[in-house]
Amino acid sequence: MSAQLTAKDFASEQEVRWCPGCGDYAILKAVTRVLADVGAQPENTVFVSGIGCAARFPYYIESYGFHTIHGRAPAIATGLRLANPELDIWVVTGDGDALSIGGNHLLHALRRNVGLKILLFNNEVYGLTKGQFSPTSRPGTRTPSSPAGSFDSPVSPGLFALGAGASFIARAIDVDKQGLGGVLEAVHAHEGAAFVEIYQNCIVYNDDVFSTFTAKENAADGQLHVKHGEPLVFGVDRGKGLRFDVATMKLEIVDAKARPAEVLRHDETNSTLAQLLLAMQPPEFPVALGVVHRNPRTSFEAAFYKHHPTGLKRTASVADAMRQTSTWWVK
Amino acid sequence: MSAQLTAKDFASEQEVRWCPGCGDYAILKAVTRVLADVGAQPENTVFVSGIGCAARFPYYIESYGFHTIHGRAPAIATGLRLANPELDIWVVTGDGDALSIGGNHLLHALRRNVGLKILLFNNEVYGLTKGQFSPTSRPGTRTPSSPAGSFDSPVSPGLFALGAGASFIARAIDVDKQGLGGVLEAVHAHEGAAFVEIYQNCIVYNDDVFSTFTAKENAADGQLHVKHGEPLVFGVDRGKGLRFDVATMKLEIVDAKARPAEVLRHDETNSTLAQLLLAMQPPEFPVALGVVHRNPRTSFEAAFYKHHPTGLKRTASVADAMRQTSTWWVK
Amino acid sequence: MESSHDIQAESIVVRFAGDSGDGVQLMGTQFVAATALTGRDFGTFPDYPAEIRAPHGTTYGVSAYQINLGAGPITTAGDAPKVLVAFNPAALKVNLPLLDDGALVVVNSESFTARGLTKAGYAEDPRKSGELDSFQLVEVDITGLTLEAVKPYGLSKSDAGRSKNFWALGLVQWMFGRDVGIIEDWVVKKFAKNAVVRDANLAALRAGHAYGETAELAAALPHLGTGKASFEPGEYRGVRGGEALALGLAAAGELADRPVIFCSYPITPASPILHQLARMGSLGVGVFQAEDEIAAACAAIGAAYGGAIGVTSSSGPGIALKTEAIGLAINAELPLVVVDSQRGGPSTGLPTKTEQSDLYQAVYGRNADAPLPVIAARSPSDCFAMAIEAVRIALRHMTPVFLLTDGYLANAAEPWLLPDMRDFAPIKSNAAKGPAGKAAIFDRDPKSLGRPWIAPGTPGFMHRIGGLEKDIRTGNISYDAENHQAMTHLRANKVAAVADFIPDQTVELGPQQGAVAVVGWGSTYGALYQAVRRILRTHKSVSHIHLRYLNPFPKNMGALLSGFDRLIVPEMNMGQLATLLRDKLGVEVIQYNKVTGQPFQIRELVRFIEAQLSASVHVGSLPRVMHGDRT
């Protein structure tokens, strides 16, 4: 492996063309930094995206990149994965790209556990097409296509991924260097499909939609950063904790200092806990961030190559294969 | 409303063309019976299907029917629902039709909570195309397209529906008259999207794949019929019960007679319990059957018509509308 | 007093250009509103950047708005602007190549800083480099003068700067010898909720106008004057294709007395139709924003099955995804309107650029023999009539219908003589003829071959339909060989039957027969019309024929075209109508193809057509395919 590269080395020569102040800039910065930190090699790194503002991402990274068509990135990346399982393949997608038109491919990439690092930039809006509501928009969102407020009930990316059988589910905030950085490193290390929902601020069409928990003043009570094996606490000086009440089969918030024993510890392998954490919503509950669920299992490409032990190298000839049935000679 | 109709009245004149012994026959019988029992009217009942053996269903029911294209029935039914919210709309689909090609539309019909009665006939195989593995096939399934055994990890229809935010999730077995009948009645009564997974035996391409819990001798220990508010017990003389262990955040089986207090009671509104029940698999656990989850919320069409209080009747004229901007006269 | 360099002409093309944030689109639309009231004809076209909001001052962030105004008939936004107002160096750089010789160039001098010039990619200040010598340059510190004017309202510098466009608008109004009254009225209405902004904009507007008045400057500023249009009497408004199309669909619902359910997934440049219809609930229009284009097409089919007017809309890539579903509508014989707002391709291509290249997809682009009617709008206001026509055909013949429009029509605006809705015949659909029962479902109208439209909920008519081949009489599934042949003919005959209901093809301009006919379709109407009009002035024999019905062709097409020695077919694609003419009529055509994402320019068409006119009549000797003006 060649000399350690820096974040700069992963910045392509292309001029970045997001709106000034777009959350995508912060994500781009975090990704290039992590690529450098984990010692990724540009030639073995591929960014595949669909269509959308988020999907512009590959142009700005000095690696291989494929800006494909709307919603299909996971399917294209799956084919690429089978052709070359050695690559680091990142899929960058938006809430519309991934969950509106692309929902089916995301479902199947996750349940098959294809080795893809999937970053979903959720800004709860269709940015590139100028601001219509998306499947993650909250009811009542006023947009050009919902002037009186949208009335679709939204889907939760995390719960959807869990239902699809994802082996890795994480969450982060665009401008949270540390949180996002940590998640991206875990993503890079995961074999199989790694799914990350990144709360991304669209300053033009959906500004501050996440501020209820991303804003400085709301961070302490609004964010719960989970860590495997550690108690699920949050709030100013981590004074609040999560407790599970078997009677109601629901979570509740308790004084972590007063009743430490009752506070749940995070188990990233437990999907029931994952469901409870992913379902939490402000203001009643904080938003769970970090690696919420990680339960490794055989990746799709590993299973595929178990069926192709020679790695798609030929071990027989077509000349023989065409004779694998009764043939006859004419003299 | 006219005279009470019988199951026979709901049988169309079309000759039924499934393979002799196919589980679809039993389901057809149950559906016609329930339609009669609930006093459905043929002219206000519509069966919409995609493509597959299951999707042949509409031909055999004396009602309106639309045998559409592969995977798209939920989308077509959504449009029909908006055009006429008074109808009883049933969507009949297979595991391939609903979860392979149709996954995206099913996701969105469920999260929007469109008033559709969705029956998924799961035979864990593509029947109509002669037996290839499907997204619900177990790993190792040998089929024409997986001669050495399939290696896709399957998706759980129930968990997928839960992740999509379904307001109603039930399960039944094709030949279980009572269980299936009860579920279908609940489906008929539900407003919003009602999702049912029916274990259906494909005698030709996947015979007995469910016998581990459907076979008479396995029924007692293999099936848990849930009922809202009642203890979650099963086994011979209902001697076994489900208990939740907070330490492991997992279910365990206990002696229901010895420790009745610890046995969970079914709460169909609790989605955490739903996840635990839907995830249970034999042989460790019984298969949960009946109405596993029911948590009513505003249906999509209700929200739509709140925006169209006059029910898409005109309250203004185009002649006026085209003048809603500055106009000028030329004399 | 007249200044030497005043501009007086039949019509004048004006262009405003600046950053996405500079509000040139608003400035343009207000200028047009004012223009309309002066009895001028006009054509406009906005030129958006592909990026939502590109970094400030960059060339790819430049937004422009072009207006062609004066004596009518004006049918395009004009070739080369005579007047450019550029708010920054990037705007100047991008638009300079488009200008007519000697054009008036008003620049915002404040923006010509070193930083602004580099951002625009200018090595040297164009004001000094001499590259503006062939133009009339007028430098005005628009920013500075605006800040000055709005100071009383104590806005932040950046907020205050936002009034620039109103200041410039005031100045332009003065140059055209108009006051700013009606713009003031609009500002007062528009910013009613925000008094400070309202007053700042008003102040800027008036200041700009006053700036022209001030004697000592007048000399530098030319007066601009155009001829007046002679309009047919009536009530007019300005309209864009997207608005007209949305209104047309609502009107069709009114004429058919059925709800319209519009199912779409956003995509450029089709979204404006979605946005317009989302506000037309009171007109009996329901809008469903689907999860993707397939769902949108399918939901529209479901709505049609349910008895509503099902419409789906997209652009090329999205239409491609609807292909399979459209086949279902053909087989199930359900009415469906598919609106295709064409854009540059293939694949994602050039989303914000215009093109006419989905004609193949509309006519031939399905699996199996799957014919359907295809029509196209030819101008912004024509979108209204053609939307009604599309619904009329769909309901009469019980078939999906393609309505083609494009990125140019979607955004271009023109004056629209408001129609009297009583002039449109009601839209009838086929009712069951026989008694209740399945037999009635496929008991077709003998002329249109349309079947009765019977929705679920109707007692006594329960039946099953689907995508499998059906028996021509009973509608039951049929794999019978002879029946499939018969159904295949029926589907072909049904589409052919449309020709029995549509008007004969007419000649727009020029003789009914002669040496050369220029045959076009869709949004090129305006440019072809003007080109032929110009040539006719020189007393040469040339005619303009413009198609709105592309499949089937009007019945008289063959006869009409045979009356011309040569047919020139200009298209913004590689020759798709040319293919249709060869395939369906067996005629030989001379193609003129331009695929640049830009509308035709009148002058390039004139040049090409005149070349053909002077060329020998022997077609063989002519190049069969020519290509667009690359400049």
Add this chain to the structure above:
Amino acid sequence: MESSHDIQAESIVVRFAGDSGDGVQLMGTQFVAATALTGRDFGTFPDYPAEIRAPHGTTYGVSAYQINLGAGPITTAGDAPKVLVAFNPAALKVNLPLLDDGALVVVNSESFTARGLTKAGYAEDPRKSGELDSFQLVEVDITGLTLEAVKPYGLSKSDAGRSKNFWALGLVQWMFGRDVGIIEDWVVKKFAKNAVVRDANLAALRAGHAYGETAELAAALPHLGTGKASFEPGEYRGVRGGEALALGLAAAGELADRPVIFCSYPITPASPILHQLARMGSLGVGVFQAEDEIAAACAAIGAAYGGAIGVTSSSGPGIALKTEAIGLAINAELPLVVVDSQRGGPSTGLPTKTEQSDLYQAVYGRNADAPLPVIAARSPSDCFAMAIEAVRIALRHMTPVFLLTDGYLANAAEPWLLPDMRDFAPIKSNAAKGPAGKAAIFDRDPKSLGRPWIAPGTPGFMHRIGGLEKDIRTGNISYDAENHQAMTHLRANKVAAVADFIPDQTVELGPQQGAVAVVGWGSTYGALYQAVRRILRTHKSVSHIHLRYLNPFPKNMGALLSGFDRLIVPEMNMGQLATLLRDKLGVEVIQYNKVTGQPFQIRELVRFIEAQLSASVHVGSLPRVMHGDRT
């Protein structure tokens, strides 16, 4: 000793028919295997019911297998069977209309019970009603004699009955004067795991054969004899189109020395290719069964991007869904093979019936100007060669390529002279010419216009591609007008360049120029060939031209066709090649269209062509479109 009614002919058409459960398909394939060894040429076609396993004894549950055998060249499964073996009344009812006059009809008498007759929809027993008078009826209690024969093995009645097909096969073998040796060998191999079944089948087979031997019966049973074919020397096997196509794709991988990644979603009649390739892992073939057709096309594109040979396969409705993705492959300039196994349509249509109606979709069926090469296989064994050709074109020009086949080719079988793989040139792909760097990515081969194929993982060549229009030099996104025009031309020229690499169009049969040429494409090859051959015997001047390259056409096409007074274009669609010929070559053609889901019959073609030959040469006086024989 010869019985009066023996059948001796150049070739004989035999048809086996019974319930889906009766094993007629197995019977057919074994009879063919035996036939091959006797040095006869053959063509076969199975006729499956649409239902998986329809209720026993119903007409729509009938499965049939037809073999045309004898002196070559045999290129179809034959028009009218001379021999029918019917296992039950339904099988008789369905197949009787197909038979040749005086055909031999062997029926299983046991099945002609009242119940069996009603299930088949017979009001009256056809054996008594006289409707069999014009045939030679032979009644044999096949079931009874089979049970008799297998009694020793103590099978249940229903299991024992399963050996029926072997009993009948033994009898047919005897009628053709053959022994049952090689069938015995096969049974022994096939049922090695189940001795009882093996022995029962062997016993039935021998009993059927012995039944013929038995003197007193021989009289009733005719001997059947055909001419011998004169085969080119070499090693042969029987092959179906699906098998040949799969082997061809694997062979292409071998010739290109790249893995083949085949991405598909099951659909009739394309699935056999998927099933075959799923067993070819050792040939470097990876199979991905995707969640839908869109994912299949996209995964194949991703695989191609990754440096593997990406192939996707489907039938009409599934191909329609791939349309948008194929446009991406065009814009990104990635190699992709799209195999379209055509079937009856529109929409779901007639899944199990054959048709040639996706030619429009392949050539014109995309948004925008999106040209790509289209080729078609003409016989089962030709699928092998054309699969290799499709990959060769895709890699050379870096473009998606359509390979058209259909339901007939997929399932029909014929003898295949096994090729020597050394006769195929290796398949080359474009390597980077220049030094490492982005510049190399679009540095095209000047002849093919194909760009270098550089996959992720290659150091130094990191680059970005996508579906937006790109700069013709740098490959960066470009919205530039002139560049879009240039790229549009480049895409057109690239496809046109394919013609510089493919062979000239040849004439299959008949003179190089003359009165009439019959021009066809795809699976109609065999029928057209025989029809023209028959007519040539009558010394009339007619030629057969069959296209394998449909877009672009071979360079000499225009010149070649101009050598004929009239062109007859028979197609199993409404005239799609006819459109292409008019569009691309401007020629006038006489269409003969049949859209019944059934392959052409030689006799109907002969009838039509001869009518054209005797008609006056003045084309105008001829109906331009004629339709297929409805019987």
